[in-house]
Amino acid sequence: MDLSSLLLFIPACFALNMAPGPNNLLSLHNASRYGLRTACVAGAGRLLAFSGMIALAAMGLAVVLHTSEYLFLAIKVLGAGYLFFIAWQLWRAPVSEARVAGEQPSGTWKLARQEFWVAAGNPKAILIFTAFLPQFVTVGGNMPVSEQFLQLGVLFLLLEWAAIAIYAGLGAYLQRWFERPGPRRVFNRVSASLLGCAGLGLLAARR
Structure with missing residues (x-):
């Protein structure tokens, strides 16, 4: 990939990364509750899911998702169902006691799993990798397509x-505003509502 393509790829890619979505909302919420470091560690689950999607796209297996209406439907229904489940948990989460800033939760691995399944349950993500990344691959150049990918x-x-770090940093900054039960309950329920809307949007998504 030449320099001009790289200079185009970086801002376009970062705009996709920064777009508000369920995973970024999770990072924001996790950081507001558990701190910056925990949210960033949990974000590794998202990166693992995206790595698998990129590998599938590079191998050409993502074409199956393009052509199989039933597979796309199954993935998006499962993904939306999981978003609704997380939203329900957040809506009913107890807020009587605020956590100490920076306290490590007992379930960091659980947070990472949440990030992984939210990312993996979004079929639009792998379609982005299939439609977006190949635009910057040069066929017949000096470097093999697989290496470029x-x-x-x-x-x-x-x-x-x-x-992940930016959204987590914002969440950590907001942490002190949600030490009282009232504001934290409002934040949890707003987050739950946004995740529920994301689930509805996923159900409405088409190939």
């Missing part, structure tokens, strides 16, 4: 990690 994928994941 690998480089673009690694760069995408690095920018995604930056987006």
Whole structure:
């Protein structure tokens, strides 16, 4: 990939990474509750899911998702159902006692699993990798297509990690505003409502 393509790819890719979505909302919420470090560690689950999607796109297996209406429907229904489940948990989450800033939760692995399944349950993500990344791959150039895809994928994941850190940083900044039960309950329910809307949007998505 030449320099001009790289200079176009980075801002376009980062705009995708920073777009508000269920995973970024999770990072924001996790940081507001558990701190910056925990939210960033949990974000590794999202990166793992995206890595698998990039590998599928590079191998051409994502065409199956393009052509199979039933597979697309199954993935989006399961993904939306999981978003509704998380939204319900947030809506009913107890807020009587605020956590100490920076306290590590007992379920960091659970938060990472949430990030993974939210990302993996969104079929639009793999369609983005199928439609977006190949635009910056040069066929017949000096570098094999697979290596170009690998480089673009690694760069995408690095920018995604930056987006995780930015949303987590915002959540950590807001942490002190939600030490009281009242504001935290409002924040949890707003987050739950947004995740529920994301689930509805996923159900409405078409191939």
